[in-house]
Amino acid sequence: MWFKNLQLYRLGQSFDMSPEVLDERLQADAFKGCNSMDMLTYGWAPPLGRHGRQLVHAANGYVMICARKEEKIIPAGVVRQLLEDKVTEIEAAEGREIYRREKMRMKEEIIVDLLPRALSRISNQFAYIDTRNGLLIVDSATPARAETLIGQLRTTLGRFPATPVKLRQSLSGLMTRWLGGEHLPHDFVLGDECELKHPDPQGGIISCKKQDLEAGEVRNHIKNGKQVVKLALHWKERLSCVLHEDLSIKRLRFEDIIKEEENDTEADDPISRFDLDFSLMALELAAFLPGLVEALGGEALPDDSKDETAKQPVAAQRPVEAELEPA
Secondary structure: OOOOOEEEEEEOOOOOOOHHHHHHHHHOOEOOOOOOOOOEEEEEEOOOHHHOOOOOEEEOOEEEEEEEEEEEEOOHHHHHHHHHHHHHHHHHHHOOOOOHHHHHHHHHHHHHHHHHHOEEEEEEEEEEEEOOOOEEEEOOOOHHHHHHHHHHHHHHHOOOOEEEOOEOOOHHHHHHHHHOOOOOOOOEEEEEEEEEEOOOOOOOEEEEEOOOOOOHHHHHHHHOOOEEEEEEEEEOOOEEEEEEOOOOEEEEEEOHHHHHHHHOOOOOOHHHHHHHHHHHHHHHHHHHHHHHHHHOOOEOOOOHHHOHHHHOOHHHOOOOHHHOOOO
């Protein structure tokens, strides 16, 4: 359950909906598996998996949710081969050439024919709402997957204003200065991995792993004009991660000191263990993320005066069709 990648979103308004009400709302879009003719289904699933039925797991002001996706797997090579065989057969039998529009129709027919026999792939995506700090934190390696979850939240709740956390300054420029020798903020130290990219597309990309990032050979790339786009960091000897220029946090790893705290607490059953792990992780990130944003120069917050409706709590919004926001 420990998150490995983070996408950070700032809530546009306070989230005052109780876990019980949120669960009731999510139940309307609870996950249902694909039937024989579905290509994909998406919905809400219990964060506890088979150990729970509730679609919301709340602890100390943190609200965990889980989106589940099932998609049919139809290999493109199989479809292509079946289409080629069918086109060859018809052209030989009828003595005519099959053109693009007809090929597209035949391809759709092949996919429909294969759907009932296709295998399925199921994946879960976790996220939690930090109601105290007004953040949504999604365990996702890419913004696109995180936006899919947020889009589903907007569909389910009728309205869910959330935007990616933005910084006041260029993150790439700041990481470049750190790697170039500028002192890092308190509690942060360099890791052993980075990626540098030249602004000129022809200037090349350098990836360093398991390297001393303070070595002259690494800093020479900066002198030659390359900018840091990924940088490994350690925080307080409690966690490590690779920070990307778009503020994505990847390969998040909680150090042994956190796991020792976990082992020191009795939690014998799966539900208690999940609750403990979630609480430890959320509390640790509640300390780490504000410290990280401050170290990066602070968050660029939108002007609240531009949107008076943003001051209304989420719980006051009704799921009116006209209020739906695009994912």
